[in-house]
Amino acid sequence: MEKGITASEGGTNTAPMMTSKDTAADEKVTTPDLQTMNDDKLARNECIKRIIAEDIKEGKLDHSYLIxxxxxxxxxxxxxxxxxxxVFAASEVRVCTGSNYNRKGRxxxxxxxxxxxxxxxxxxxxxxxxRGVSYPCHPSIIWYKTHPVYDTPASLLNAYLSAVSRLGPMNIEGHFHALLRPGDRDDERLCAAIVPFYDQKEMGQDNPVTDFMREMANASNTKVTAADVSKDGQSEGVMCRIFGAPRY
Known part of the structure; x- marks a missing residue:
């Protein structure tokens, strides 16, 4: 069976470990501004690690994950x-990146x-x-998003749906986070923004992701249109997470 990329291919299973003294879960750190994260890869990486540290502290990293x-x-x-x-042994971690494509793009x-x-x-x-990689058993889906690679929050969700559609029916247990301003997460606003867009264009009424997001939107008492989704996605950094347990 083919394995994840090795250190010689740019992988991490045997790569030197980064220091984490500045990213302890109980340490209060100011999130870098969006432009800094775009310009400075290290700053972006530190932001992601800080988010993970919060998840560790909250006990969310307790089974299998697609990150x-x-x-x-x-x-x-x-x-x-x-x-x-x-948190995990090196043998438990696999990494796939764009460098794993050959010249034909396969x-x-x-x-x-x-x-x-x-x-x-x-x-x-x-x-x-x-593109449809298959995953370890029963993973949660986590997206650590720190700057706008994709043009809209809706396109982020589309990537999620492409992934979860290959995992079978899911019980959505978690939530979305939006990094709308440096250091400011607004779960409800992002959910309220994406739900009407996908209700109209992509998803059936019985889709569990739709149901979950609709509940979040209703709880927020916020009305946001599809146009607002696009505007927010192009102008703001967005970080989304879905936690779920697939049923096979």
């Missing part, structure tokens, strides 16, 4: 951080059996999530 990070460097940094912090590393022994975390770029 979608925005850039190849972010994928590698996330893997290093998880191993360095002792994927070298794409088949991860749902029950591949020992794998609990698969980290990949959005390209892999959309």
């Amino acid at each position: 979608i990070a925005d850039k190849r460097l972010s994928c590698l940094g996330v893997a290093d951080y998880l191993v360095n912090e002792g 994927v070298y590393v794409r088949q991860f059996k749902k029950c591949e022994e020992g794998v609990r975390v698969l980290i990949m770029t959005p390209e892999f999530a959309i």
